[in-house]
Structure formats: C-alpha cells, structure tokens
Amino acid sequence: xxxxxxxxxxxxxxxxxxxRNRAAVxxxxxxxxIVLLVTxxxxxxxxxxxxxxxxxxxxxxxxxxxxxxxxDSVGRDLFVRTLHGGxxxxxxxxxxxxxxxxxxxxxxxxxxxxxxxxxxxxxxxxDILYAMPFMxxxxxxxxxxxxxxxxxxxxxxxxxxxxxxxxVRGQTLALKQREFVEAAVACGLTAPRIIARxxxxxxxxxxxxxxxxxxPQVILVESFLSFLGLGVQEPATSWGALVNEGAQEMESAxxxxxxxxxxxxxxxxxxxxxxxxxxxxxxxxxx
Amino acid sequence: MLRYSLKRLxxxxxxxxxxxxxxxxxxxxxxxxxxDSEKSLPPEIQANLDRKYHLDEPLLQQYGRYLWDLLHxxxxxxxxxxxxxxxxxxxxxxxxxLRLGLASIAIALVVGVALGTLAALRQNRPADHGIMxxxxxGISIPNFVLAPLLILLFAVHLGWxxxxxxxxxxxxxxxxxxxxxxxxxxxxxxxxMRGSMIEVLRGNAIRTARAKGLPERTVILRHALKPAxxxxxxxxxxxxxxxxxxxxxxxxxxxxxxxxxxxxxxxxNRDYTLVMGxxxxxxxxIVLLNFxxxxLYAALDPRVRxx
Numbered sequence: 001x002x003x004x005x006x007x008x009x010x011x012x013x014x015x016x017x018x019x020r021n022r023a024a025v026x027x028x029x030x031x032x033x034i035v036l037l038v039t040x041x042x043x044x045x046x047x048x049x050x051x052x053x054x055x056x057x058x059x060x061x062x063x064x065x066x067x068x069x070x071x072d073s074v075g076r077d078l079f080v081r082t083l084h085g086g087x088x089x090x091x092x093x094x095x096x097x098x099x100x101x102x103x104x105x106x107x108x109x110x111x112x113x114x115x116x117x118x119x120x121x122x123x124x125x126x127d128i129l130y131a132m133p134f135m136x137x138x139x140x141x142x143x144x145x146x147x148x149x150x151x152x153x154x155x156x157x158x159x160x161x162x163x164x165x166x167x168v169r170g171q172t173l174a175l176k177q178r179e180f181v182e183a184a185v186a187c188g189l190t191a192p193r194i195i196a197r198x199x200x201x202x203x204x205x206x207x208x209x210x211x212x213x214x215x216p217q218v219i220l221v222e223s224f225l226s227f228l229g230l231g232v233q234e235p236a237t238s239w240g241a242l243v244n245e246g247a248q249e250m251e252s253a254x255x256x257x258x259x260x261x262x263x264x265x266x267x268x269x270x271x272x273x274x275x276x277x278x279x280x281x282x283x284x285x286x287x
Numbered sequence: 288m289l290r291y292s293l294k295r296l297x298x299x300x301x302x303x304x305x306x307x308x309x310x311x312x313x314x315x316x317x318x319x320x321x322x323d324s325e326k327s328l329p330p331e332i333q334a335n336l337d338r339k340y341h342l343d344e345p346l347l348q349q350y351g352r353y354l355w356d357l358l359h360x361x362x363x364x365x366x367x368x369x370x371x372x373x374x375x376x377x378x379x380x381x382x383x384x385l386r387l388g389l390a391s392i393a394i395a396l397v398v399g400v401a402l403g404t405l406a407a408l409r410q411n412r413p414a415d416h417g418i419m420x421x422x423x424x425g426i427s428i429p430n431f432v433l434a435p436l437l438i439l440l441f442a443v444h445l446g447w448x449x450x451x452x453x454x455x456x457x458x459x460x461x462x463x464x465x466x467x468x469x470x471x472x473x474x475x476x477x478x479x480m481r482g483s484m485i486e487v488l489r490g491n492a493i494r495t496a497r498a499k500g501l502p503e504r505t506v507i508l509r510h511a512l513k514p515a516x517x518x519x520x521x522x523x524x525x526x527x528x529x530x531x532x533x534x535x536x537x538x539x540x541x542x543x544x545x546x547x548x549x550x551x552x553x554x555x556n557r558d559y560t561l562v563m564g565x566x567x568x569x570x571x572x573i574v575l576l577n578f579x580x581x582x583l584y585a586a587l588d589p590r591v592r593x594x
Binding site for chain 2: 023127128131132133135136137139140141142143144216220223224227228229230240243244246247250251254257261264265268269272273276
C-alpha cells in the first residue's frame with residue numbers, strides 16, 4: 001500500500017512555519033497570559049479601582065499589604081489599576097482596529113475592483129488624507145468636543161484605515177484577474193456581491209497580518225493621548241494615563257512607572273512579533 | 288525634472304487647502320465660542336468682541352478672511368496669552384523644536400542605515416538577530432515610556448545628564464530628548480534598510496561588481512548603498528511627521544520650551560487660535576517636506592520621473 005501524498009493548503013503551510021518561529025510563539029503565549037491576567041486579575045485582588053487605602057499611600061510592592069504592585073500617591077492599588085488600564089488599552093486597540101478594518105476593506109476593495117476613474121479618485125483621496133498630520137487633528141477633536149471614549153475609538157479608527165485601504169486595493173487588483181472572479185462575472189453576479197463573496201474572503205491572509213500590526217499602533221495612539229491628559233478620563237484609566245501618573249512620581253515611587261510601562265511595552269512587543277511572524281509565515285520570501 | 292516638480296507641486300496644493308479647510312471648520316463646529324470660559328458678558332460687549340474678531344460675519348466670509356490672513360502669514364492673536372500673537376509664539380518655539388527634530392532625524396538616519404546594512408550583510412547570523420531584536424524593542428517601547436526611563440537612569444540614578452530644561456540648547460540638555468525621539472525611527476530605518484539591502488545584494492549589478500573583482504567594501508559603499516537607500520528616502524516624510532508628533536510629548540516631559548509644548552498647553556487651556564496655528568504650521572511643513580522628499584526621490588531614481 002502506498003502512502004497517499006496529501007497537499008497542504010496555504011494556511012497549513014503558514015501555520016507550520018509560524019510554529020517554527022520561536023519568537024512569535026513565545027510572543028503569542030506571553031500575550032495570552034497578559035490578556036488572561038488583565039481579564040481575570042482584578043477579581044483576585046481585594047482592592048477595587050478607585051478605593052483609597054489610607055494606611056498605605058505610595059508604598060512599594062509588598063505581599064503583606066496585598067498591594068502586589070504597590071500603591072500610587074493617593075493610596076490606590078496599582079495592581080488593580082494596571083490591569084484595569086490594560087482592559088481599556090486592549091479594548092481601544094480592538095474596537096478602533098475593527099473600525100479601521102471595515103472602512104479600509106470596503107474602500108480598498110471597491111477602488112481596486114471598480115478600477116479606472118473611480119479608483120483614481122478614491123486613491124487620490126487616500127493620498128491627500130495620508131499627508132495630514134492626523135495626530136494633531138485627533139488632539140483638536142479631543143479639545144473641541146470633550147474627551148469621550150467613543151470619540152477616541154472612532155477618531156483613531158478613522159486614521160488607521162488608510163494603510164489598510166492601500167494594501168487591500170493592491171491585493172484586489174491582482175485578485176480580479178483570476179478565473180473565479182471571471183466565472184462570477186459570467187454568472188451575472190453584481191459588483192457588490194462579487195466584492196463581498198469572492199474578493200474579500202481572499203484578502204484575509206494579508207488583512208490578518210495587518211490587523212496584528214494595527215492593534216499595537218492603535219494602543220500606542222491611545223496611550224499617547226492619555227499620556228498628554230487628553231485621552232481616557234478619571235475614574236477610568238489606561239496604560240498611557242498610568243505611565244503619565246507614574247512618570248510624575250518616578251523619583252520617589254519608581255514602581256508606579258515601571259509596572260504600567262512594562263505591561264504596555266510587553267504587549268506592544270508581543271503584537272509586533274506576532275505580526276512579523278505571521279508575515280514571514282504567509283510570505284516567506286525574505287527568509 | 289521641471290515638469291515632474293511642477294506636477295508634484297500642483298498635487299500638494301489641494302492637500303494644503305483641505306488641511307486648512309478641515310482645520311477651520313473643525314474650530315467653527317466646536318461647541319462654544321472662544322470667550323465662553325469667562326463670565327457671561329453683557330450683550331453689547333459680546334457684540335463688540337464678535338465684531339473685533341469678525342465672528343459676526345457669515346461663515347463663508349470668515350473662511351475667506353482666514354485663508355487670506357494665512358496667505359499673508361498671519362495666524363491671529365492667541366486667546367490665552369493675551370499679549371502675544373500666535374506668530375510670536377511660533378517664532379519663539381519653532382527654532383527650539385527644529386533643533387531637536389533635526390538632531391533626531393540626523394541620528395536616526397546615520398545609525399539606522401549603518402545598523403540595517405550591517406544586519407543585511409550578516410543575514411540570519413547572530414549580529415542580524417541581535418540588531419533586529421533591538422529594532423523590535425525600539426519600535427515597541429513608546430517614546431513617552433522611554434523618556435522617563437532614561438531620566439530615571441541617567442539623570443536621577445547616575446546623575447550624568449540633566450533631567451530636563453533647555454538651557455539655550457546645550458548638548459548636555461539635548462542628549463536624552465534626542466535619544467528618546469530618535470530611537471523608534473532608528474528602529475524603523477534599520478528594518479527598512481536591511482530589507483532593501485538584502486534585495487539589492489541579490490541583484491545582477493552586485494554580481495557584476497563582484498565578478499569584476501572589486502573589494503567587498505567598494506561593492507557595498509559604491510554600488511549597493513545608493514539603490515538600497517531609496518526606501519529610506521521615501522520613509523523620510525513619515526519619519527519627520529513622527530518626530531514632530533513625538534516632540535509634542537518629549538518637550539512636555541523634558542520641559543523644553545518648543546512648539547510642541549505650546550501646543551499641549553494650548554490644547555489643555557482650550558486656546559483655539561494657538562492650537563489651530565500650530566496644526567496649520569506643522570501640517571504645511573509636513574506637506575512641504577513630502578514635496579521635497581518626492582523631488583529627492585526623483586533625483587535619485589530617474590525611473591520615477593517618467594511614470
């Protein structure tokens with residue numbers, strides 16, 4: 001009996017390559033741990049987000065006081081605050097990335113598929129928007145319209161779709177030459193249906209890579225705003241806001257800077273490594 | 288080349304116009320006027336103020352006036368610092384920010400290109416892995432996290448450098464903020480450079496150069512470096528934008544009296560004209576720089592001009 005030779009799909013191939021990438025696997029495990037800690041961690045601690053412990057103000061990390069990451073200058077528990085901040089940062093990362101994903105895919109796929117003048121115009125819009133100093137506009141938005149969480153999500157999402165639109169358009173241009181699209185056209189499907197059913201599903205590989213690289217960017221933007229005092233407002237907190245508070249106390253209480261900064265950097269590190277690993281796995285040209 | 292430059296210049300104009308329009312209408316759409324923070328004023332005084340700042344005119348006329356003033360380089364008065372115009376604030380802050388930004392970009396370019404080339408030449412060997420891990424670290428640590436850590440280590444613990452201040456731009460005051468600003472860009476440039484250098488080294492031109500028996504040094508420096516630099520040149524636009532944005536927090540952290548600090552103070556004090564002036568100024572600067580980068584790119588790579 002001969003052994004049957006089985007083909008491997010693109011995804012199986014990619015997965016195998018990803019598993020061999022030690023840095024990416026480590027990052028994946030570490031990220032899973034961070035997510036788990038951030039979701040479940042606050043329940044483990046006896047303290048709550050804005051509870052003030054008058055006996056321990058600005059105390060270093062200690063097991064006895066049950067302030068595992070110490071307390072800040074008004075006696076709030078930093079373990080709980082860091083993890084709550086993490087929830088906020090990760091949530092902003094996911095939601096804003098989703099916003100940019102939807103706009104970017106719709107815009108890029110439409111431009112690429114329709115081609116011609118429409119494409120020229122749509123991409124020109126992207127070029128122009130690309131040259132705008134968006135961080136400044138987001139800050140303006142925050143100043144003029146108040147510091148609203150929802151606004152942060154939308155504003156950040158609205159910046160980040162540009163790269164996504166460009167990448168998706170490029171892929172769509174290549175895809176629409178393929179036979180299955182021709183077959184769909186021959187069957188009489190309308191353009192929106194072809195885009196939704198035949199183009200978009202085939203873009204997912206590239207999009208997956210890009211999403212893992214967009215999430216850390218978005219988290220970075222949110223932290224940047226919060227660091228300046230223009231993002232998330234009390235009583236809610238995020239890693240950027242905590243780094244800001246910690247930086248003001250760092251000479252007397254370095255732990256209040258080091259814990260949130262460590263979590264923020266580790267998370268960004270993980271996402272970047274996973275994104276890089278995914279890209280190498282799906283497109284192994286350069287290795 | 289002239290035709291190409293003109294075409295590019297024409298392309299930059301709508302971008303600039305959209306920037307101004309967006310900025311103007313965003314400010315006008317904002318809830319509340321610029322004087323709402325004060326006690327409620329008698330209607331006559333309110334009317335006088337509105338007349339003085341032309342707030343009583345139709346929106347389109349205000350828009351026209353705003354464009355006209357900007358065309359003459361007039362950003363208007365600051366609402367917060369009553370004795371200064373926005374022009375004066377920009378004139379006092381920008382030279383400081385420029386010095387900081389130029390130093391950062393220069394360092395990012397030199398170090399980034401050197402590290403990237405080194406990594407490409409040692410592809411998949413320990414030096415390459417080391418440099419790329421370092422680059423990843425540089426990308427993952429935001430500069431507003433890096434800056435306090437640098438202060439903690441070099442200013443507070445070791446006491447080698449001052450923790451902040453400007454002091455007329457002494458090099459001791461420049462070191463830490465420049466490192467914090469440049470490091471992420473060093474990382475991006477090193478990664479870009481490695482990728483493009485690897486690509487170039489595989490090409491026929493390099494094989495020919497080697498076949499001629501040129502020493503490796505000459506092959507790299509004279510034949511590979513220039514084509515490999517192209518992606519780095521086109522990255523200069525985004526890099527400058529990132530350094531400008533980064534300088535906003537870095538100036539805040541180090542207490543440097545630059546334009547970025549004015550911007551943050553203005554934003555926190557709701558000083559509309561100042562904030563707006565900085566956005567328009569920096570926006571125009573970025574558009575202009577992108578134009579210069581395009582020209583530079585075309586000068587280095589003639590293929591672009593004939594597209």
